[in-house]
Amino acid sequence: MSKFVSPVYNVKKVPIEKIQANTYNPNHVAPPEMKLLYESIKDDGYTMPIVCYYLKDIDKYEIVDGYHRYTTMLRHKDIYERENGCLPVSVIDKPLEDRIASTIRHNRARGEHSVDLMVNIVKELKDAGMSDAWIMKNIGMDADELLRLKQISGLASLFADKEYGKAWK
Template sequence: MKSPVYNVRPVPLEKIRANSYNPNSVAPPEMKLLEKSIREDGYTMPIVCYYIPEEDMYEIVDGFHRWTVMKNCKDIREREGGMMPVVTIEKDISNRMASTIRHNRARGTHSIDLMVNIVAELVESGMSDEWISKNIGMDADELLRLKQISGLAALFKSREFSQAWAKQEDRVGDGV
């Protein structure tokens, strides 16, 4: 059996539906980042579906959030001509459920150490905090925490700090 990825086909958005068993959810910041990724890079991965011939419909096994982006973003939908890149798998419902869970869990998580290194490289190459936040989907607090973890003072070179430890002049007549 060849892998499904060798048979990507464009499918009209209206012929695709969500499944009823996907436990995965994406937080709003990551959903915005996914939308930005699709807007900037296009669809780089097809969604995985099961084709239901009697209904002429495709049910999503993996890719619900990529599908949601197209459904909710008129500009992306228009750019793509209302077509989603789809691969299909032929499995019974139990195995489709297992596939959904495997796809969700196989994505992994980001290593903090590697993220610290990436942020350090971006800062050292001259990227602003605003650029980093916008382009890799971090809020200001997360970016600050990664910089703090690094322990590199150079990562804070563009920050302004208060003079909290500056000596106050004695005020005359206030009993000090």
């Protein structure tokens, strides 16, 4: 039996100045999702460490996964100050080709949201009394996306907080 221990059990507090991006990450996050990531980190803190490889020769940590969590701290002074300029880091020790594969696996393993499940979530939040504004801010949706999910559901109750003009009569 192997004595492998998952890196997440040895998370380090690393100053952001000692962390650098890699040159091979193909992942891109659209502005609405980056805004949601900022809101998530602001409201919940860092709940997952950045995955890095330690570059001994230059005493830096190169990101394998977590580039956007890293850039959130770089771009937002409030996050930087609250976290004292440090990020949680778990370190993997693999050759470059395996780190590239790890980056791709991390990116692809995130999956996509099911439309049906998102409709159910919106319904549950509306049933709990949450406003459209609350849902858009906290779930990271714009008004058009929320409207589409409500339309897909076909449930009139999801439109209960809307005022309609006389054209609907």
